[in-house]
Amino acid sequence: MTDETDRLEISLFDLILSISHNLDLIYQDLEWHHEKVAYITYEIVSELNYTEQEKKTLIMAAALHDIGILNLEHKKIDVIEEVELNGEEKIVEHAKVGAVLINKFQELFGFEGMENLVQYHHAHWDNGESNTYQGRKDRFGSHILHLADRVAILTKGDNYVLNQKDEIMNKIKSNSGSIFAPRLVEILERFAERESFWLTLDTPKIIEKKLKKNRKVDLNVKLDIEQLLEVSKFFSQIIDLRSRFTFVHSQGVAAVSSKLAEKLSWSEREVKKIKIAGYLHDLGKLTTPKEILDKPGKLTAEEYKIIQSHTFHTYHSLDMLGLTEIRNWAAFHHERLDGTGYPFKIGELSTGSRIMAVADVFTAITENRPYRSGMKKKKAISVLESMAADDKLDRELVNIVVNNYQEFNSLRDDIQIKHSTEDKFIV
Known part of the structure; x- marks a missing residue:
């Protein structure tokens, strides 16, 4: 695994432009x-x-x-x-x-x-x-x-x-x-x-x-990995603001993915990188119409196709920043090991991308949303194990979550409760 952030020089303004371009994609006339x-x-x-x-x-x-x-x-x-x-x-x-x-x-x-x-x-x-x-x-x-x-x-x-x-x-x-x-x-x-x-x-x-x-105003504000972690956390709150149904979802994915990385004995620096990817994994949802994100019932086929574009936009938004690993880990969270995921249909996934896929599924099915309660332990484990058996999710990573279920679920729950209290102004 290459540690590209050893030479990290991410421009804050580049990140802001990436976010603002996604804002403009929300409404065609504001492109x-x-x-x-x-x-x-x-x-x-x-x-x-x-x-x-x-x-x-x-x-x-x-x-x-x-x-x-x-x-x-x-x-x-x-x-x-x-x-x-x-x-x-x-x-x-x-x-x-x-x-x-x-x-x-x-x-x-x-x-x-x-x-x-x-x-x-x-x-x-x-x-x-x-x-x-x-x-x-x-x-x-x-x-x-x-x-x-x-x-x-x-x-x-x-x-x-x-x-x-x-x-x-x-x-x-x-x-x-x-x-x-x-x-x-x-x-x-x-x-x-x-x-x-x-x-x-x-x-x-x-x-x-x-x-x-430009030479008139220096916008060259560089971020190290600690600052990128903080600004990514901030932008995750902006991302989750887009839908009341997934409020603080990114906080949960960041917590679960970084804990999985720790269980695999990743270095502290790599754990921070996967946490950044967790915070930003749904960046592309800024482009998805709020009416679709907030729909409590089942999506139509047309609406689902629109949802599928969000990881594509995550990929290209982060591509502007030159963080290849973080980009891939964040953007491939709906890809599946058998190649049936979206939007790139990638079957060969890195460990980081596999972690993000498991973290996203686990968080999504166990968190409470306004229109339904999160799955209980037995049902959640059944879903995860079924997806592993069908070669959708990584078996080893699913086993880690299942064998440490209470730890992961409490971590997710505590993080999301904490942030929903701190950031209640958003909803």
Whole structure:
């Protein structure tokens, strides 16, 4: 087993872009939205006399500003598309939820003020009246995000971007002072004269390249394995927020998979890696419609096919980070030893991928969900042993779980109870 994390240099911004791209896949009309808002924000802050940390905080917040849409159904996401040029300010639900989530993130990495940036990114300028918060002038940054967000929303994919720029800028300028901060509109006007700005905005790969390789703002925040473990745990809570039926599921899978690795005498470092994979194994479910994830009954054939795509998206999201083992362990948890799993139909699975498959099945069948109780010991063991007998799951790993059933089940239960209490704001 190669210990690729000995030379671990994972970019926090790369991980954020991976998460934000999954957010954009939730709703087709918002494709690449977060990257676009981050890019516009980058162009604006490059013209402001902000510290490097303040610029970095704003761009990171822009890349995650709509993270609160995760607990919304598709029909409720329509509010995000509203142009908001009707004179009504909307501090909408997703912004409030997003602020709560971002608060945890800013505590982890010290991005002070990110919570307010996200919560008020739909706030109107109102001739400067809304530039204060609790008596402090610290909401100007949220107006940067608001302007960037509206420009991105106004840019439609069904019309050539250079044919849209005049109409977009006319809408923005006509609302300078009322909805948008005049100083920011002036900055936007300067760089919006460049065709290259609009062409970049219309080309996601170039946006990504400019954000990662820019020389104006250093976004190169590297994570070691301990930090990656912490941020993965945070993002697992974001993933599980997507469905009330699987709340804290990823916490359980991370706990069970890491305990299985310990039983196999893996090194402490490898155990941490499998735990990271457990936290992120359902990352691709961010792209799955909430209506399907929250369906209490049996899925239709069409719905099941949609569910099957989540591990595909997990694979390609983690592939961006260059962590081959963690990517494979996380993404192959629905593959089966006889090649009948999904979505890659892989039969030759590494030990880590086998661990993740067993941990996912065990956690799924034993955890309580709103529409049913978890299986009791006898039934759960029967399911695991049947899958091992049918060459679906690894026999040795199933035996370890069965022979230590109380230990594994108590671990899963304790972890999930702990996190459901700590993070009850999510449901």
